[in-house]
Amino acid sequence: MESIFLAIGTALWLGVLTSVSPCPLATNIAAISYIGKRVSSPRMVVMSGILYMLGRMIAYLGLGILLVASAMSVPELAWFLQKNMNQFLGPLLVIVGILLLGLVKFSLPGGGISQKMQNRVEKLGIWGAGLLGILFALSFCPVSAALFFGSLIPLSVKHSSSYMLPSIYGIGTALPVIIFAFMIGFGTHYLSQVFKQVTTIELWARKITGVIFILVGIYYMLVYILKLPLI
Numbered sequence: 498m499e500s501i502f503l504a505i506g507t508a509l510w511l512g513v514l515t516s517v518s519p520c521p522l523a524t525n526i527a528a529i530s531y532i533g534k535r536v537s538s539p540r541m542v543v544m545s546g547i548l549y550m551l552g553r554m555i556a557y558l559g560l561g562i563l564l565v566a567s568a569m570s571v572p573e574l575a576w577f578l579q580k581n582m583n584q585f586l587g588p589l590l591v592i593v594g595i596l597l598l599g600l601v602k603f604s605l606p607g608g609g610i611s612q613k614m615q616n617r618v619e620k621l622g623i624w625g626a627g628l629l630g631i632l633f634a635l636s637f638c639p640v641s642a643a644l645f646f647g648s649l650i651p652l653s654v655k656h657s658s659s660y661m662l663p664s665i666y667g668i669g670t671a672l673p674v675i676i677f678a679f680m681i682g683f684g685t686h687y688l689s690q691v692f693k694q695v696t697t698i699e700l701w702a703r704k705i706t707g708v709i710f711i712l713v714g715i716y717y718m719l720v721y722i723l724k725l726p727l728i
Contacts, residue, residue: 512669552630
């Protein structure tokens with residue numbers, strides 16, 4: 498029972514860390530800008546934020562079902578993954594940690610969505626926030642791809658969770674937008690100060706998480722690959 502609560506907390510943290518990383522943060526700022534256009538109606542601002550969060554949840558839930566459920570639906574593959582997942586997690590965590598620390602940098606082709614697509618979303622009004630959440634969730638950049646495919650998906654496979662953990666991750670990725678939506682809706686005047694604090698916290702959170710991932714990955718490799726009696 499404790500392990501699943503730890504997995505839920507990890508999924509939520511991965512989502513929050515994704516949301517405040519530079520590339521996803523840029524898309525969240527665009528979402529806040531979109532939502533903020535309805536500042537004359539606090540209710541619409543909050544509803545737009547909630548729809549944006551639901552859009553991200555739907556996108557990650559769909560990917561989770563596709564990747565995790567598909568893998569677990571093949572008995573031989575499911576048995577192999579559940580038996581050997583700890584061995585795979587070690588190297589994966591080290592790689593993700595290295596990417597989070599910025600020691601290795603790469604770019605993904607086709608990141609972001611076109612201005613033409615954003616204009617079409619604008620025409621949908623409040624419902625466009627949900628579509629924007631889906632589109633931005635699927636616009637992976639190196640950090641978000643590493644956290645989702647390199648950390649969340651293996652974690653979901655380990656716990657046979659194709660629904661819950663990806664959904665919680667989706668909530669985490671939208672949390673800053675939800676918070677800013679409430680702040681805009683209820684007339685908070687300290688948005689710029691909060692944003693500066695978020696960018697500062699993100700840098701340290703990403704580095705600390707990167708170090709923890711590398712240390713845990715090394716521990717997993719020593720215990721589950723090299724079979725050293727550390728536990």
